[in-house]
Amino acid sequence: MEVREGAVTIEVPEKRHGASEGSGEGVFYNPVQELNRDITVGVLRAVDSECGSYLDAMTASGIRAVRAAEAGYSVTGCDVDSEAVELARANLERNGLDGAIHRRNVNAHMHESHHDVVDLDPFGTPIPFVDAAFRSARNYVCVTATDTAPLCGAHFESGVRSYGAVPRNTEFHPEMGLRVLLSALVRTAARYDIAATPVLSHVSSHYVRTYLRLDGGAQAADRRIEKLGYIDHCQQCLWRDHERTLVADPTAECPECGQSTWTAGPVWLGPPHDPAFVGEAAAAIPEDAATAEEARDLLDSIAAELDTPTHxxxxxxxxxxxxxxxxxxxxxxxxxxxxxxxxxxxxxxxxxxxxxxxxxxxxxxx
Ligand SMILES: C[S@@+](CC[C@H](N)C(=O)[O-])C[C@H]1O[C@@H](n2cnc3c(N)ncnc32)[C@H](O)[C@@H]1O
Ligand SMILES: [Zn+2]
Missing domain, CATH: 3.30.56.70 (N2,N2-dimethylguanosine tRNA methyltransferase, C-terminal domain)
Incomplete structure (x- = not known):
């Protein structure tokens, strides 16, 4: 089946009736993620004066690699699935675009090569790939996480295991999921003396997406760690408070109603966006993107959002x-x-x- 996204046309497998996303039947392609990819193209166009190479770490049909190549990037794609690799190569060729597609475990690839932008788009949690991604990326790491239940604390133990943080299933779950993910990403980058700064993030249907700008240096990484902390929340009366600190100091009893509170953290308590960057990405979304209007509305709304860690x-x-x-x-x-x-x-x-x-x-x- 042929699908058109922005200025490119790619071949994707016909979806078999009843097959769920990621069920292992054929090469993966999710039309719902077109919004995510349109925003990625906007970001890539916005940063193209500083970035020229792009790694589509889990390429599947090659759609991200093809769209990045069309935006002028030198692209590399990886996938462990040989059918995906063949399809991704054919999709680049069909659009008259160049790129290298490797059949390889992308963790091995990322430990050996550098790219200006590394894009992680795995099934579920990105955590098994983030160490290698921060070693490989020079300027930006982009991450999609679809495991929203662990991230927002609905699957508590899984969230604790994956993210090394305590997520709580509060009524502000999109914000909780985003800030637990950002905490894990910022801490992972800091292990390599890299300061990761989120410049754009969105929580859309069933996934969290974030773009982090990377700067080198232990001291810069320390400044990012200082933006981690804890959120206290009362499920009874919805009182909440937060504190930037490495050592948790929970308010055990709600000061408003006396109920015992929940504490989440360490979570990212810095801004999840740079409004100027968000504006540049919005302006760079191509007119021919199918979701252009929706994507720009989303980014306008993000740029106008108050910077509070709860809602x-x-x-x-x-x-x-x-x-x-x-x-x-x-x-x-x-x-x-x-x-x-x-x-x-x-x-x-x-x-x-x-x-x-x-x-x-x-x-x-x-
Ligand atoms: C969610 S899909 C990627 C979707 C694609 N980026 C898109 O926008 O349509 C995840 C892909 O990761 C591949 N994959 C899983 N483990 C991998 C690994 N260790 N290295 C490289 N690819 C991997 C799978 O074969 C699958 O094709
Ligand atoms: Zn209370």
């Missing part, structure tokens, strides 16, 4: 208050008029960010 769900608050909810725009204006910074979030229409506490939000709206 609230407006519906959840109103159901606690036993009242019908106010329209989100009006709700946010009221909060801002009361003196509290407030914004929407990019991952959901009912979620918002503010530095106000639950009682302050209530008072502002009543």
């Amino acid at each position: 609230y769900d407006q519906h959840r608050l109103y159901s606690r208050w036993g009242e019908p909810n106010v329209a989100m725009d009006e709700f946010l204006v009221t909060l801002r008029d009361a003196g509290y910074p407030a914004s929407r979030t990019h991952y959901g229409g009912t979620t918002f960010k503010t530095d106000a506490g639950v009682d302050e939000i209530y008072d502002a709206l009543h």
Whole structure:
């Protein structure tokens, strides 16, 4: 089956009826990830004055490698599956593009070669690949993680094992998942005296995607470690607090209602985005990308997002208050008029960010 993405056309296997994604039947291709790939092309175009080579670490059909090559990059792809390797090579050729596709365990490849941008797009957790990725990448590491249940604490033990952090299944799970992932990535980079800085991140349907800029040096890496810390949260009254620290100092009892609290961490408490970078990536999304409008809206919303490590769900608050909810725009204006910074979030229409506490939000709206 032929599919068109942006300026390229590739061949992908016809999806067999009933086969689930990643079920091992044929080479993997997920049309839902086109948004993710369109944003990647925007990022690659935005950084092309400093970057020229791109590793599509798990290439499958070769779609990322083909799109990066079309954007002017010198591309390399790896896959352990020989069918994928053949298909990826044929897809580059079909578009008249050059690139090297290797049948290889990409961890071995990354320990031996360097690329300006390394893109990890594995099944599930990226953790088995991140050490090698930080050794291999010169400028940027891009990571997709589809194991959102471990990341946000819904599969607690698996999250602890994979990410070396305590994830908690709070009502702000997109933010929890993103910040647990960023914590593990920043700590992994720091082990090699690399300072990793997230410049763009999005939590979309069933996956987390992040782009990290790399700078060398132990001291710069230390500055990133200083942005890790812990979030305390009360499941009862939704009180929350956070502290940048290496040594956890949990508030055991909720100061508002006295219930015992949950502590998550170490999580990334620095900004997950650089708004200027997000703006440049949005401007560089090609017009012919099928999701161009959706991708730009998403990035605009990210650039305008308040930098708080937690968010609230407006519906959840109103159901606690036993009242019908106010329209989100009006709700946010009221909060801002009361003196509290407030914004929407990019991952959901009912979620918002503010530095106000639950009682302050209530008072502002009543
Ligand atoms: C989620 S798919 C990649 C999808 C692709 N990047 C895209 O955008 O459509 C994951 C791929 O990783 C490959 N893979 C798994 N383990 C690998 C390893 N150790 N080295 C290289 N490729 C690997 C699988 O064969 C599979 O094709
Ligand atoms: Zn409480």
